[in-house]
Amino acid sequence: MRVAVLGGKGGVGKTVISIALAHELGAVLVDADVTEPDTPAYLDLERERTVTEVRARYAVRTEDCVGCERCLEVCPWRALDDPVACDGCGACATACPEDAIELRETELGRVVESREPELNLRVVHPEVEPWAPELANIVHQMIPEDGDCVIDCPAGLGCPVIAALTSADAAVLVTTPEPAALHDYRRAQALARKLDLPTVRVLNRADSDDRGGFDVVIPEDERVLRAVLDRDPRGLVSALRERVRRIAALLP
Amino acid sequence: MRLAVTGGKGGVGKTTVAAHAHRILGWDAVDLDVTAPNLHLYLDCEEVERRRVHLLGPKVDPDSCTLCGECARACPAGALIVGRSWDFDPDLCHGCGLCVRVCPRGALDYVEIEIGEVREYRVRDTGSRLRSGRLNVGDRRSRHLVNHLLDRLEGDEILLDTPAGAGKEVYDALRAADAALVVTQPTPAAYRDLRRLLRVVRAADLPHVVLINMADVSERWTERIEREVDAPTLRAPRVDDPLESDELRDAVRAALDEL
Numbered sequence: 001m002r003v004a005v006l007g008g009k010g011g012v013g014k015t016v017i018s019i020a021l022a023h024e025l026g027a028v029l030v031d032a033d034v035t036e037p038d039t040p041a042y043l044d045l046e047r048e049r050t051v052t053e054v055r056a057r058y059a060v061r062t063e064d065c066v067g068c069e070r071c072l073e074v075c076p077w078r079a080l081d082d083p084v085a086c087d088g089c090g091a092c093a094t095a096c097p098e099d100a101i102e103l104r105e106t107e108l109g110r111v112v113e114s115r116e117p118e119l120n121l122r123v124v125h126p127e128v129e130p131w132a133p134e135l136a137n138i139v140h141q142m143i144p145e146d147g148d149c150v151i152d153c154p155a156g157l158g159c160p161v162i163a164a165l166t167s168a169d170a171a172v173l174v175t176t177p178e179p180a181a182l183h184d185y186r187r188a189q190a191l192a193r194k195l196d197l198p199t200v201r202v203l204n205r206a207d208s209d210d211r212g213g214f215d216v217v218i219p220e221d222e223r224v225l226r227a228v229l230d231r232d233p234r235g236l237v238s239a240l241r242e243r244v245r246r247i248a249a250l251l252p
Numbered sequence: 253m254r255l256a257v258t259g260g261k262g263g264v265g266k267t268t269v270a271a272h273a274h275r276i277l278g279w280d281a282v283d284l285d286v287t288a289p290n291l292h293l294y295l296d297c298e299e300v301e302r303r304r305v306h307l308l309g310p311k312v313d314p315d316s317c318t319l320c321g322e323c324a325r326a327c328p329a330g331a332l333i334v335g336r337s338w339d340f341d342p343d344l345c346h347g348c349g350l351c352v353r354v355c356p357r358g359a360l361d362y363v364e365i366e367i368g369e370v371r372e373y374r375v376r377d378t379g380s381r382l383r384s385g386r387l388n389v390g391d392r393r394s395r396h397l398v399n400h401l402l403d404r405l406e407g408d409e410i411l412l413d414t415p416a417g418a419g420k421e422v423y424d425a426l427r428a429a430d431a432a433l434v435v436t437q438p439t440p441a442a443y444r445d446l447r448r449l450l451r452v453v454r455a456a457d458l459p460h461v462v463l464i465n466m467a468d469v470s471e472r473w474t475e476r477i478e479r480e481v482d483a484p485t486l487r488a489p490r491v492d493d494p495l496e497s498d499e500l501r502d503a504v505r506a507a508l509d510e511l
Contacts, residue, residue, distance in 0.1 A: 008287070010261060010264075011263010012262075033417070034419075035422075035448070036260045036418050036445040036448060038261070038441040038445065041439075041441035042440065075348070076347065076396060077420070077424065084420070084423050084452070084455045084456075089329070094326050130417075130448050130451065131452065131455070132419075135419065136392070154416070154417060156262075156288050156417070157389065158387075158415075159392040161287075162390065179290075180267065180293050183288075183293055184288040191390055194390045195390070228439055228440065228441070229439060229469075
């Protein structure tokens with residue numbers, strides 16, 4: 001089974017819950033936050049193999065350019081000669097009447113599979129430049145073809161989150177009690193509904209045990225913060241174990 | 253000045269800091285976190301207008317189309333399939349308009365494809381405006397909506413609240429700004445994200461300061477950030493009610509002064 005962990009708002013606890021859940025299920029942890037992959041900040045990872053190299057193209061105007069700017073008319077990002085902005089779609093090259101656009105290949109890094117020895121956890125995570133294009137594509141390449149995995153989604157509900165959800169069999173929706181987090185959580189719920197995914201609704205860092213509308217409530221717990229600051233994965237898993245078991249039990 | 257408030261890791265206090273900066277400066281603000289917009293929840297404001305945002309995609313005049321397939325070959329997004337019939341998937345279209353341009357028979361025209369909306373609010377205590385982008389749930393074209401907002405900035409005193417992460421949308425926002433207030437926290441993950449984000453800030457080449465929010469949570473990580481980051485750093489305390497805290501407000505003010 002593939003489980004995506006998402007929430008909309010950042011900082012609600014997606015990554016710590018993903019780590020504990022992957023450990024509980026004996027599943028591979030997939031870090032789908034390609035621009036800001038955080039799992040190495042929580043876990044001491046020993047790199048085992050490269051899953052795939054990540055390359056991209058970016059558009060550069062050559063000396064044949066006559067300055068007609070047709071390229072800029074079709075580029076939504078005005079990204080000519082800027083590898084950080086360019087997404088390599090090539091529209092500019094098609095539009096250029098002088099054949100003066102060169103699409104240069106560039107290496108952006110790789111997706112790797114690592115092992116975390118404390119928890120004996122396998123983790124697939126990106127090591128790519130933050131400006132890598134086609135994030136959905138990278139997410140798809142990170143998800144193992146068979147076997148169970150837990151996909152730790154980035155904040156927001158953008159393209160990489162949708163990519164994770166379209167590959168998932170279930171979603172764990174995480175929020176905290178703050179109004180902004182609940183606002184984004186409701187949008188996350190709407191997205192999961194739209195994609196027809198079964199969900200487990202988790203209220204994290206709750207100040208009471210009131211379940212109101214949630215399947216699992218995780219109380220505020222200083223042990224989690226301490227485990228994060230001390231980079232202590234065992235402490236993290238043990239602080240979250242009981243509630244994460246409930247999440248696991250509710251998965252289809 | 254156009255000031256971007258950014259912070260790689262989500263939940264470090266970026267939007268809270270943006271709300272304080274807005275109340276200190278009184279500038280118009282733009283919420284660029286279009287898949288999870290919530291600056292309006294941090295400010296006392298009322299909605300005054302709502303406008304749909306569209307891309308321009310193609311529509312075909314079947315009487316003129318010969319199914320030659322030029323449009324499909326030109327489409328960088330793979331949104332067109334032309335064979336026995338002309339098929340277009342509006343969800344994939346990026347609105348570049350190449351298809352319409354390359355059609356040898358002029359058989360294509362533009363049609364609007366909705367991707368989201370912009371809500372405009374009036375902020376009660378400052379009298380200024382907040383424009384908030386809101387992508388339709390499930391739409392993949394957040395970067396288009398971000399750039400729709402960035403293309404329509406008016407005036408020189410604007411606050412830009414960027415999305416979380418360090419990707420291309422964040423870079424687009426930074427490119428449109430003159431300075432950046434970068435928010436982080438003293439945790440291993442936030443620090444890791446900060447370092448990556450600062451590479452993007454440097455690519456956008458703009459002056460910036462780092463505000464370490466809740467610095468007292470970990471003296472160890474705060475000192476490490478101060479020691480290792482190649483930018484001015486300031487501290488903000490952990491407080492009970494961040495939005496109403498004078499201490500946090502003073503820290504944001506100090507960061508703005510530094511810029």
